[in-house]
Amino acid sequence: MHRLIRKLRPRLLSWLRRSRSGQxxxxxxxxxxxxxxxxxxxxxxxxxxxxxxxxxxxxxxxxxxxxxxxxxxxxxxxxxxxxxxxxxxxxxxxxxxxxxxxxxxxxxxxxxxIERGSLKEHLNDPIRTPLNWRTRLQIAIGVVAALEYLLLFNEPPMYHVSINSSSIMLDENFNAKLSDVGLQSSGESYVTVPHTSCPKDCMGQECGNIMFQLGVLILELITGQSSENGGADLVQWIRESRFCSSIHKMLDPDLGSSYDSRELKSLLAVAKLCVRCGDKPKASMQQILRYLRKKIEIPRD
The missing domain is CATH 3.30.200.20 (Phosphorylase Kinase; domain 1)
Incomplete structure (x- = not known):
């Protein structure tokens, strides 16, 4: 499947360029x-x-x-x-x-x-009904799928994207919707300028920043905690060598015992990979999406 996408990508991008060059x-x-x-x-x-x-x-x-x-x-x-x-x-x-x-x-x-508001409202507002485990998994996979689309199937790739619980909106079916994409502020590189330094499979510095944000978001979904100050507390926890022994303390109490421990470990593995990647990600967004879909049983888009 990975080779097939690589083979078809130039044709898809050529079609997109033609469709965008019209009126x-x-x-x-x-x-x-x-x-x-x-x-x-x-x-x-x-x-x-x-x-x-x-x-x-x-x-x-x-x-x-x-x-x-x-x-x-x-x-x-x-x-x-x-x-x-x-x-x-x-x-x-x-x-x-x-x-x-x-x-x-x-x-x-x-x-x-944005009928159901932001993800942050559902994680932090005690009045709202807590998100169940399946919904949180669905949100995580939806965000990764959107990132794969922005980074792999756009020319130039959309590197300017902010990923956090405040900027992710939920529709009536709790599908995640990225809302902060494109349109850079002055003094920054514009979304219309190709980033020739980053390979097409997205393994460069720009993608490292996106990966880090994704990792913090996944930790928010797992713990229910806010990522204020860049999620420093959450990142410090998952970077600790013995974080596995404290998972039960960090897990969102609203989840109770409704989560699947194997799926939790898979999600934590992705979060840890993302926050530790630095400027050189060890996996592409496509590989992360494929891994999650293999490990977690969620209906595909």
């Missing part, structure tokens, strides 16, 4: 007043960083969506439109779909349904 993708443009009304005056922040503020919003049709304000982005409109078109061409079950955008004195991206 500008039709994307709805939202007036600023509609953005402000839908966010209730930018009231509910889902997550924020130096170049993005993401808000929960509801339009008149009743659907709950995610609206991201792009900050610290000094590029002209043409560059912004190209980036929007690139994001609009991304189609995967575990990526939050782009619905439209807004430009002017402030720039916004409008994404699809």
């Amino acid at each position: 500008i993708l039709f994307m709805k443009r939202f007036p600023y007043k509609d953005i402000k009304r839908a966010t209730d005056g930018f009231e509910t922040i889902m997550y924020t960083n130096s170049h993005i503020a993401a808000y929960k919003a509801r339009f008149h049709d009743g659907g709950v969506v995610l609206i991201k304000e792009i900050r610290d982005y000094d590029q002209g409109k043409d560059v912004f439109y190209r980036e929007v078109q690139l994001l609009g061409c991304l189609h995967h079950r575990h990526l939050l779909a782009l619905r439209g955008f807004s430009t002017g004195h402030r720039r916004f991206l409008v994404f699809d349904n």
Whole structure:
């Protein structure tokens, strides 16, 4: 299977380039007043960083969506439109779909349904029903599948992606949706610029950062603990030589005894591999996905 994908990849990428080189993708443009009304005056922040503020919003049709304000982005409109078109061409079950955008004195991206909110809300909010073990496994595999798509089946690969419980949204069926992809802040390399230093199987420095984030996310799913400060406490725990003897202390109490110990060990093995990879990952995202699907019985996408 691995050899077959390598053989077909150039043809798939060639088809993607042809499909993206045509007319500008039709994307709805939202007036600023509609953005402000839908966010209730930018009231509910889902997550924020130096170049993005993401808000929960509801339009008149009743659907709950995610609206991201792009900050610290000094590029002209043409560059912004190209980036929007690139994001609009991304189609995967575990990526939050782009619905439209807004430009002017402030720039916004409008994404699809986030009916169940963020993963962080479900892990940290005591009012919400805890996520069961099967759902957590489904989320982990969904995130890895999305990363495989971004890194292997896009030209250039999408290396700018943030993976944490705040930026992963859940749909009505608890399918994970990556929401923080593309559109770099100023001063960083843009998503449209190919990274020639990283091989196609993604084993370079950019992928090492993504792998580390994935490892921390998996630890969040297992422990139910927040990854504040980059998940330093979680990373320190799994890097310890005798972490296996303390698994029962770190496991999320909300799981009770409903988890499968063999699946837990497989998930921990992936997390440990990811957080220890440094700038030179020892496995590709495709290999990790194949390993998880072999070890864990979850229906495939």
